[in-house]
């Protein structure tokens with residue numbers, strides 16, 4: 001979501017004559033977009049600002065802004081701790097940037113962490129004549145009302161808000177007309193999408209997907225991130241019916257222990273999670289499932305953790321992200337006893353070993369199969385191109401012709417752990 005926000009900001013600023021440069025040293029304005037989800041991500045902000053301090057020393061005219069969730073959470077504190085910072089903006093006010101940039105150029109220092117009701121993206125004008133890469137994100141929903149006891153998102157991104165279906169369909173059309181072939185619909189709780197159209201029709205995510213898939217030159221669609229609680233049967237059924245919907249679902253479970261899930265306030269059990277996966281596999285046996293895990297949550301025993309490993313063995317994820325629990329100020333879990341670091345480190349290593357094993361097996365199963373690959377970009381070497389399988393695996397091919405934006409049939413030959421390689425079949 002931060003990548004998408006940054007792209008829209010840069011797109012919109014280019015409309016007022018602000019051009020991107022490749023190095024911070026060459027710029028007049030540095031905007032640092034920030035993530036607050038774990039302590040490590042938040043700490044990076046201050047180390048980056050340390051780097052910018054040297055740049056500002058060389059060029060005192062340069063303006064520096066911190067935006068995103070760290071800006072939302074820390075507000076004024078950033079200006080206090082880092083005197084080089086000229087503006088601090090939360091994620092909901094990016095559309096105010098052009099005016100704010102003007103004010104900081106005149107010497108003001110600004111902190112804006114409002115939650116206004118308007119849709120910032122409608123005001124962050126999307127240029128409709130730019131040529132775009134074949135894959136793109138589109139934010140359809142923001143915020144979260146789930147209040148998992150470890151998570152800052154409901155506080156930094158606010159409550160669940162869904163964008164207007166008409167606007168989203170129009171934005172999708174613009175993206176496709178400018179070269180996009182695969183769209184990933186984004187939201188912290190994307191499958192909680194609920195909005196009313198101007199004509200009074202209720203849209204959920206399944207209806208929105210069907211409408212967007214009607215755009216002829218759009219070839220592929222994905223959505224991320226879903227919550228098990230909002231995984232409706234209609235949405236599940238789409239994986240059987242909608243050919244453009246790719247067989248890949250990121251469905252975070254966080255833990256394989258019902259006790260831990262309850263302490264996390266996740267609102268689902270291991271059984272209800274497995275039921276969803278079983279329904280999906282029944283109608284789409286090849287679907288690739290991915291997840292997020294937190295290890296070392298307060299109160300997690302060795303037995304709870306072993307249930308997480310058991311769940312992994314049962315689901316056999318195509319890929320997954322895993323994190324050590326990171327206590328975040330202001331969340332309910334912050335008050336609970338943090339487990340020793342060495343316990344978290346050891347559990348994370350054991351979980352990641354299992355996840356990697358399953359990921360490798362998933363990739364090995366694709367060897368010698370023919371897959372449709374959407375080519376996204378050039379690789380490091382000449383004539384090398386990189387695309388993705390329907391299951392999200394990066395695939396490397398060689399071709400003398402420019403293949404970007406094309407979907408080609410590839411016989412998968414090798415797996416090197418991170419990516420696959422193969423050759424185009426005619």
Ligand code: 5AD
Nearest residue numbers: 150151252292293294323324325326
């Ligand atoms: N500590 C560790 N991981 C976290 N996540 C969210 N909050 C925390 C935290 N406090 C993880 C969850 C979530 C992903 C985006 O980040 O697994 O799904």
Ligand code: SF4
Nearest residue numbers: 144146147148151153
């Ligand atoms: Fe955070 Fe996701 Fe839970 Fe919402 S559902 S509180 S974003 S972990």
